[in-house]
Amino acid sequence: MRVGLIGAGGIAAAHLDAWQALGAECLIASRTRPVALAERFGVEIVDDVDALIDRVDVVGILAPTPTHPDLALRAIARGRHIVCEKPLAASAAEARRIADAAEAAGVRLFPAHVVRYFDAYRRIKHDVDARAIGPIRTLRLSRSGAAPTPAWFFDERAGGGLIRDLLIHDIDQALWLAGPVTTVSATQDPPSAEGRLAAPVTATVELAHAGGATTRVDGGWLREGTPFRTTIEVVGTNGTREHDSAAGSARPGDVGDLPPSTGEQPYRAQLADFAEAIRTGLPARVSPADGVAAVAVVDAAYASIAAGEPVGVSADGF
Incomplete structure (x- = not known):
């Protein structure tokens, strides 16, 4: 599985650790060009978000909340599954728009309520x-x-x-x-x-x-x-x-x-659940x-x- 993460804030390291523990190949895009983070995890920085989306199977949206609808809809338009950090959007209307678009496109959307x-x-x-x-x-x-x-x-x-x-x-x-x-x-x-x-x-x-x-x-x-x-x-x-x-x-x-x-790393458990849902077509713990x-x-x-x-x-x- 190839995973593209958009955003390099404090939560990005937890997502990279979890995806790599699952054997995924990761790419990252961010306005800040996170060189230290990329070197730490050995991942490629992609400067263009659309280019990143085109190269992966799953898009992880870790950027600030106001960016979620645009990024999610761009990924959905390309048929990519999405893991989106909470909140899904800044309003229920925007969140519903993302969910409806994913359903219509036949792609999986996973709100990250870890x-x-x-x-x-x-x-x-x-x-x-x-x-x-x-x-x-x-x-x-x-x-x-x-x-x-x-x-x-x-x-x-x-x-x-x-x-x-x-x-x-x-x-x-x-x-x-x-x-x-x-x-x-x-x-x-x-x-x-x-x-x-x-x-x-x-x-x-x-x-x-x-x-x-x-x-x-x-x-x-x-x-x-x-x-x-x-x-x-x-x-x-x-x-x-x-x-x-x-x-x-x-x-x-x-x-x-x-x-x-105190037990299993929750980000690893969360993303393992999402990856299994993609593999099997079954529901994840968060819909x-x-x-x-x-x-x-x-x-x-x-x-x-x-x-x-x-x-x-x-x-x-x-």
């Missing part, structure tokens, strides 16, 4: 599906750490934003564990000013699920040097499951806004619809902040 592949979260999902704790009543999730440095993360109008970029991990977990959402209520402190954020900033997103469960997600981009931490607590009628990343230890390859992993639904809840969260009241979400999540 927390589904972290051992602790996967074990909780297993126990929920096995009814080990009974029907879910409440979920509480948190995610916080030092604020990122690239400016676009703080521009909500350009596809950035704390909820869109950071808390979407936990919103996806809530959807995975408790199902579709009917109502979203969100707050952010301090509020954005004309779409721009200043750090430190925190947010809370509360979800009412169609099945009766409720979720609260808290998170923040905090001061430089703040240790990264995530937590999850799932309370059912017959028991509780919980995890705190502060109780674990980081492994090589743990990156960015993700908790430490295009999952990617669209998570962005739809994010859209509703920002609409709730603007309105100062809860906002409804349609039954299909967008």
Whole structure:
């Protein structure tokens, strides 16, 4: 398999490590010409994105969120399968456009919601599906750490934003564990000013699920040097499951806004799942619809902040 990665930010090394562990031949394209990264992994830099797409079987979109629709549609037009970093797009409408185009072209689209592949979260999902704790009543999730440095993360109008970029991990977990959402209520402190954020900033997103469960997600981009931490607590009628990343230890390859992993490398597990789905035609753990639904809840969260009241979400999540 030949894989072309577009983008060379902090997440690129994890994708390169994972694809090479699967035996893939990798190429990379980026505006920054990532010479050090290319030398580290022994991969070729391709200066033209379309030329890269033409040479590969799978396109990995790792560039900033605002670029996702254009890059995805260019790859789909050439019949390439796509792995797209979360969020799939800056809005549910754009995410749906990508998903519909991939379906129409007969290519596979894999939103990279990698927390589904972290051992602790996967074990909780297993126990929920096995009814080990009974029907879910409440979920509480948190995610916080030092604020990122690239400016676009703080521009909500350009596809950035704390909820869109950071808390979407936990919103996806809530959807995975408790199902579709009917109502979203969100707050952010301090509020954005004309779409721009200043750090430190925190947010809370509360979800009412169609099945009766409720979720609260808290998170923040905090001061430089703040240790990264995530937590999850799932309370059912017959028991509780919980995890705190502060109780674990980081492994090589743990990156960015993700908790430490203690078992199989989650990026390797994620991309192995995607590669197997391409080989067999079977579903992967994350579907295009999952990617669209998570962005739809994010859209509703920002609409709730603007309105100062809860906002409804349609039954299909967008």
